[in-house]
Amino acid sequence: MPFDPASLRFDDRGLIPAIAQDHDNGEVLMMAWMNAQSLAKTLETGRVTYWSRSRNALWAKGETSGNVQDLVELRIDCDRDCLLLRVRQTGPACHTNRRSCFYTALRDGDETEIMQPEPGSST
């Protein structure tokens, strides 16, 4: 069945959540949002572009930092209201220079940092 982006269930702001997962090791890197335009750009270029809710603008991931995400495969969930992006991540995904944005774990009721910023990488 040909993929029709209009068949996705964008929310009332025209957005859909997109989870980026490292294609090679399965690590969940980040969650951000897409609109129809950013999804189209992602599919057209093979590089992930999100929609920045704070800037209200397209957000070509890694455009300034070089920490780009190359799309390996797009997956859609059963409700068609969430996307899973299987990516190859260059450098850290997180703006804190950590590999993943999910670097804080709850252990015994305490927040614990389980990842350190990568040395030598720029934000």
Add this chain to the structure above:
Amino acid sequence: MPFDPASLRFDDRGLIPAIAQDHDNGEVLMMAWMNAQSLAKTLETGRVTYWSRSRNALWAKGETSGNVQDLVELRIDCDRDCLLLRVRQTGPACHTNRRSCFYTALRDGDETEIMQPEPGSST
């Protein structure tokens, strides 16, 4: 640092997206939503409870099907507006009886089912 759920950034509906990931193999199983109450119940019981936006009620995952999610570790992203639930999933996570809700992949412009429903499991 002790975890304070009030420090999370719930959206204007009081919700936060929660990604469930298989702790053993890294597979992303589903994405759903939590509010403060469902998160508290999840942490208290060790079993994942979401918030159903359609039913506007707590949704104890697997309560009727038996396909429960046992929480191994909760992780929080850098912006504190998304949760990653590392879980042990009993049976399929998806209501279609597939292991993951992300069973549709986009390949060469076509939607392709990459997972089959598990035999013998109930919804």
